[in-house]
Amino acid sequence: MRKINPHDFKIARRGTSREINRQIALNLIRAHQPVSRADLARLMNVRRGVASLLVSELLDEGLIFEGAVGEAVGRGRRPTFLYIDSRQRCVVGVDIRASRTYILVTDLMGRQLGTVSSFQTPKDGDLLTQELARRVKQVLASHKDVGACAGVGVAVPGMVDLGAGSVLHAPTLGWHNVNLRDPLTALIGIPVHIENSGKACVLAQLWATRADVVGSGNLVFVSVSDGLGVGVVVNGELLRGKHNTAGEFGHVPLNIDGPRCSCGATGCWEAYVSNLATLSRYFGRELSDSGPKPTATFTIEDLIARARAGDAKAMAAINSSARYLGLGLASIINALDPSRIFIGGEITTAWSLIEPIVRSAVKERVLTEFGGSTEIHVVPAEEHPRLRGAVALVAAPAFAAPMVA
Amino acid sequence: MRKINPHDFKIARRGTSREINRQIALNLIRAHQPVSRADLARLMNVRRGVASLLVSELLDEGLIFEGAVGEAVGRGRRPTFLYIDSRQRCVVGVDIRASRTYILVTDLMGRQLGTVSSFQTPKDGDLLTQELARRVKQVLASHKDVGACAGVGVAVPGMVDLGAGSVLHAPTLGWHNVNLRDPLTALIGIPVHIENSGKACVLAQLWATRADVVGSGNLVFVSVSDGLGVGVVVNGELLRGKHNTAGEFGHVPLNIDGPRCSCGATGCWEAYVSNLATLSRYFGRELSDSGPKPTATFTIEDLIARARAGDAKAMAAINSSARYLGLGLASIINALDPSRIFIGGEITTAWSLIEPIVRSAVKERVLTEFGGSTEIHVVPAEEHPRLRGAVALVAAPAFAAPMVA
DNA sequence: AGGTATATGTTCCGCGTTTAGACAAAATCA
DNA sequence: TGATTTTGTCTAAACGCGGAACATATACCT
Numbered sequence: 001m002r003k004i005n006p007h008d009f010k011i012a013r014r015g016t017s018r019e020i021n022r023q024i025a026l027n028l029i030r031a032h033q034p035v036s037r038a039d040l041a042r043l044m045n046v047r048r049g050v051a052s053l054l055v056s057e058l059l060d061e062g063l064i065f066e067g068a069v070g071e072a073v074g075r076g077r078r079p080t081f082l083y084i085d086s087r088q089r090c091v092v093g094v095d096i097r098a099s100r101t102y103i104l105v106t107d108l109m110g111r112q113l114g115t116v117s118s119f120q121t122p123k124d125g126d127l128l129t130q131e132l133a134r135r136v137k138q139v140l141a142s143h144k145d146v147g148a149c150a151g152v153g154v155a156v157p158g159m160v161d162l163g164a165g166s167v168l169h170a171p172t173l174g175w176h177n178v179n180l181r182d183p184l185t186a187l188i189g190i191p192v193h194i195e196n197s198g199k200a201c202v203l204a205q206l207w208a209t210r211a212d213v214v215g216s217g218n219l220v221f222v223s224v225s226d227g228l229g230v231g232v233v234v235n236g237e238l239l240r241g242k243h244n245t246a247g248e249f250g251h252v253p254l255n256i257d258g259p260r261c262s263c264g265a266t267g268c269w270e271a272y273v274s275n276l277a278t279l280s281r282y283f284g285r286e287l288s289d290s291g292p293k294p295t296a297t298f299t300i301e302d303l304i305a306r307a308r309a310g311d312a313k314a315m316a317a318i319n320s321s322a323r324y325l326g327l328g329l330a331s332i333i334n335a336l337d338p339s340r341i342f343i344g345g346e347i348t349t350a351w352s353l354i355e356p357i358v359r360s361a362v363k364e365r366v367l368t369e370f371g372g373s374t375e376i377h378v379v380p381a382e383e384h385p386r387l388r389g390a391v392a393l394v395a396a397p398a399f400a401a402p403m404v405a
Numbered sequence: 406m407r408k409i410n411p412h413d414f415k416i417a418r419r420g421t422s423r424e425i426n427r428q429i430a431l432n433l434i435r436a437h438q439p440v441s442r443a444d445l446a447r448l449m450n451v452r453r454g455v456a457s458l459l460v461s462e463l464l465d466e467g468l469i470f471e472g473a474v475g476e477a478v479g480r481g482r483r484p485t486f487l488y489i490d491s492r493q494r495c496v497v498g499v500d501i502r503a504s505r506t507y508i509l510v511t512d513l514m515g516r517q518l519g520t521v522s523s524f525q526t527p528k529d530g531d532l533l534t535q536e537l538a539r540r541v542k543q544v545l546a547s548h549k550d551v552g553a554c555a556g557v558g559v560a561v562p563g564m565v566d567l568g569a570g571s572v573l574h575a576p577t578l579g580w581h582n583v584n585l586r587d588p589l590t591a592l593i594g595i596p597v598h599i600e601n602s603g604k605a606c607v608l609a610q611l612w613a614t615r616a617d618v619v620g621s622g623n624l625v626f627v628s629v630s631d632g633l634g635v636g637v638v639v640n641g642e643l644l645r646g647k648h649n650t651a652g653e654f655g656h657v658p659l660n661i662d663g664p665r666c667s668c669g670a671t672g673c674w675e676a677y678v679s680n681l682a683t684l685s686r687y688f689g690r691e692l693s694d695s696g697p698k699p700t701a702t703f704t705i706e707d708l709i710a711r712a713r714a715g716d717a718k719a720m721a722a723i724n725s726s727a728r729y730l731g732l733g734l735a736s737i738i739n740a741l742d743p744s745r746i747f748i749g750g751e752i753t754t755a756w757s758l759i760e761p762i763v764r765s766a767v768k769e770r771v772l773t774e775f776g777g778s779t780e781i782h783v784v785p786a787e788e789h790p791r792l793r794g795a796v797a798l799v800a801a802p803a804f805a806a807p808m809v810a
Numbered sequence: 811a812g813g814t815a816t817a818t819g820t821t822c823c824g825c826g827t828t829t830a831g832a833c834a835a836a837a838t839c840a
Numbered sequence: 841t842g843a844t845t846t847t848g849t850c851t852a853a854a855c856g857c858g859g860a861a862c863a864t865a866t867a868c869c870t
Binding site: 416417418419420421422441442443453454456457479480481482483484485 | 846847849851857
């Protein structure tokens with residue numbers, strides 16, 4: 001039930017049907033590989049002839065390849081299996097965070113090809129651009145075997161202007177209107193895609209191939225770190241809004257009379273559950289207090305360790321954050337009714353401690369019974385959700401549905 | 406950039422291209438009528454031959470009709486103008502509210518055909534069903550000239566289970582799991598569509614034909630009445646979520662330590678800006694206080710009248726609500742970044758008084774500069790947004806984009 | 811070992827739809 | 841009256857789905 005915009009629509013041309021079915025076939029191969037032409041025909045509910053033609057087109061374009069002949073299940077000719085061709089081409093994912101910047105090389109399916117490397121994030125945008133370009137080229141040079149690089153995806157903890165390819169505002173980095181894409185593209189010589197890290201994270205989940213992760217396409221990713229990043233997917237599409245700034249649930253208030261948030265407003269969700277907020281609570285001071293930040297010496301990991309070791313004050317600080325996390329999640333559930341919520345960030349290492357608190361806080365404010373049973377999944381740091389999201393920025397467009405009508 | 410769901414997709418069949426282009430043509434006629442075949446061909450950027458075939462198909466189906474031959478602008482053959490055929494068929498819109506239930510007959514374009522009739526809403530679901538069916542049949546009988554009725558749309562102030570056609574929960578009506586659709590369909594003998602009133606309102610705006618209202622398809626409607634209804638449109642599509650309960654921004658908190666809300670939680674936005682909240686504030690009592698409700702004798706309209714007459718206490722109560730309204734709108738802007746927000750409800754009659762307060766409150770909490778300049782439009786009660794939304798439930802599906810890929 | 815059954819993949823033709831262009835009809839202007 | 845322009849229709853070609861036949865390849869049965 002989508003309305004056709006009478007001022008911006010796409011007609012079905014002679015090749016549109018083919019384009020649509022080609023993308024469907026490509027996605028089915030991606031989701032079900034290894035898969036044969038006959039399998040495809042059954043999955044798509046078309047004749048084998050049509051599937052065969054679609055496959056030969058994808059083969060010609062080099063998007064898929066024919067692997068070994070598979071074992072037949074019963075009798076009959078054995079199928080030739082098809083795979084997404086991610087040989088000899090790779091993608092670089094970059095995750096810029098306040099403290100460090102991480103780099104990872106993957107194939108087109110998002111499978112990790114090397115180890116995650118990192119360096120301290122320079123505070124200055126130009127310096128970071130220089131250093132990042134140097135590092136990316138270095139990483140690619142040391143992975144000559146994986147073939148040509150299709151693109152570089154960059155996840156940034158801030159709002160991104162897609163048109164300009166610049167970072168509008170990244171509070172934790174202290175950036176305003178920093179153009180990253182064009183300088184990086186020029187320096188590296190490979191297309192660069194930038195996106196907000198919350199949006200990148202939810203994209204990573206949307207495009208994950210693990211069967212248990214493939215949901216109905218209504219997903220939310222909440223990344224709890226220094227700030228609170230949120231990415232939303234509706235109907236299989238990233239929620240961008242008019243200026244690509246949608247998804248900032250971190251600054252929806254829990255209490256407008258609450259503590260001051262880094263954004264200038266008061267009582268934002270972020271001001272209650274970010275790592276900084278939790279640490280501040282532990283040290284018994286206001287988030288906005290001046291003076292040396294506790295993070296430099298004492299991190300959220302340390303706090304979680306103390307809590308696990310039996311420090312009641314640490315546990316209390318974390319439990320408070322857990323409750324506030326749940327209360328905010330309830331707002332997201334009430335507002336968006338997603339089929340699944342993912343939680344990322346350091347707090348996930350304490351998930352076993354806090355899960356009951358989070359879930360009961362969700363139930364406290366959720367309007368419906370099924371809202372309270374919304375799936376909440378934790379994404380551990382080892383899965384590098386931001387890096388995988390950055391990779392998805394590059395790899396996913398090739399698999400996206402064609403724009404029609 | 407939508408992901409194709411590998412478990413639920415639609416293949417392009419032989420007739421899919423035609424189906425797509427047919428819908429586009431239909432929408433263009435709807436948006437630009439009167440319009441000629443040649444105009445359509447130009448608008449769609451196709452040959453006149455194709456446009457002609459599409460048009461003849463639409464003519465055969467009776468969806469459009471050929472009107473008078475238009476005047477030629479320059480020289481050359483004069484065009485035959487095409488119109489959406491809404492002669493001899495009508496739609497009934499029903500708006501169920503806590504106090505009264507309203508009925509309106511329109512044509513397929515949503516143009517009002519008669520006067521709005523209403524009756525007091527029976528508290529009991531079965532009684533309402535009986536009475537409503539009787540009234541609808543009566544209204545249709547008195548409008549024999551407008552032709553056959555294509556369907557009845559019903560807007561309900563509560564959550565709707567689309568599959569069952571029932572109202573899951575309507576707090577102001579005190580309903581739980583009341584099946585409306587099937588009994589009404591059986592009694593009236595015409596297809597009945599039910600939807601939440603906030604969602605219906607935003608649909609009315611999405612499908613409005615006034616050129617200045619046709620936006621980018623990222624819309625929010627906030628209906629301020631006894632409760633707070635919100636409907637959201639993203640990319641030209643209603644935001645439903647997994648259980649069709651998305652959009653409940655009314656129960657996102659402004660302050661979790663705030664007054665108790667009718668939903669059971671505390672400090673919901675609704676508990677600050679609903680008419681009941683404003684009245685309670687005026688009378689200096691808690692929203693949750695027991696005792697006789699003030700609404701029965703003294704309404705929000707009375708309060709606004711007193712404010713306009715110079716009652717400082719009334720003005721203060723309204724101003725408070727205005728500020729809270731703006732603070733909540735800021736959350737919606739931060740969360741969804743819509744291109745346009747519509748405000749409905751009795752409070753709109755005081756818009757000239759409160760607009761500056763609302764807008765400054767929005768700016769107070771909005772994260773970006775352009776967020777603060779998000780368009781906010783008032784929809785006066787005379788436009789009957791809920792009734793027009795109810796009508797859109799019936800009329801819009803015929804114009805919706807086909808599901809593809 | 812040979813025949814039969816079954817599954818895969820290819821090929822061919824029918825038909826619907828877009829694409830391109832020609833043509834008739836209708837109206838204006840010189 | 842004839843040239844020009846615009847509208848609307850018509851025909852042929854290209855493209856892609858729909859359906860079925862055919863060749864290939866493997867397993868099972870006798």
